[in-house]
Amino acid sequence: MENTTNFQPYRCVLTGGTAEITEKKSRFIATVRRTESEEEAVSFIEEMKKKYWDASHNCSAFVIGRRGQLTRCSDDGEPSGTAGRPMLEVLLGEGICDAAVVVTRYFGGTLLGTGGLVRAYGAAVKAGLEASQTATMRYGSRIRIGTDYSDIGRIQYLLGQKGYPQENAEYTERVALETVVPAPEEERLIKELTEATGARAELEVVDRYYFVDKD
Template structure:
């Protein structure tokens, strides 16, 4: 698993104009290649009257599915520059379609590269890009006398409490960044004299979205 990676939380749409040609970039989160292909077809239907619907996408932890298309533009002037922006921004699981309405003026090879690259940057700028971090859900089982210390440790280390169960004992489910797990477990053991049972429940990803911690399965 990647320790952290950038991806799309909410796709957006950006537009630029170059010598009367309109370039509309639509950005979408895609987690399977089928999703990317369906999205491309959706955009081609939406913009059926456009001269070109060029695309680029990169999917998978190791970028297993990375493709691009010039869709009739001169070779290397659209899809590859679009993909270069995605890879340059180091964004995973993203697809971008740039729709061009021809304005009657030829842009030349360099002009097309700049226009398609600029459109993708505008699309990403209109999207919400987040960084997901690899973490674990840590279940802490303790008696009621330890709850204050556990809450203090969570607050001191800015660790979100996912849930707390109150029965004859307390079970606190703590979100811990993977690279801090060893240190946090040691801190809890020392602070409670080893009286807290700790169990790693599952691996997950989390991200700060507008000041709120959101948890993801992957």
């Protein structure tokens, strides 16, 4: 089995969302999008600036890479450190990777002060994330199981007890199906399946990749 030390779980945005909050008559519109490269993030930010061309500010932040290797943020004319940095800190605090957020502000006529701006921009990002669909991604193994009909019940029961999926089932002279498990649990599952079927089941790891954790 390959070394999975570097394949740690991470959170990402599956589907972006938009949310709006109001603070002392200023409107803060947060738009979140999944972006997997700096180019995608920059393009998204420019898209939002064109969409909200008449806004007072379009502040932004993004995190690229499953370990957050690349981060950027912009105050877009707000006092230094009052917008982009608080926005980025929310993304990092939530463990979100491969995502960008733009918070558009329409000034309401009342100054918020530096503390008020920090709170408002941070709150807007949190609202934007709540309006988005996020998930934990885990590195896992896809295992193909071949078995006689006499053992399929034991296998299905074992997978069901552990909450593992049962996919791509084929019923011919024998039964074949696939399951996906977190990589650290691969060896244990193979051992348990082998014991449960008296080593009659054919077990093969056909792929390893990141999958959406349904918990």
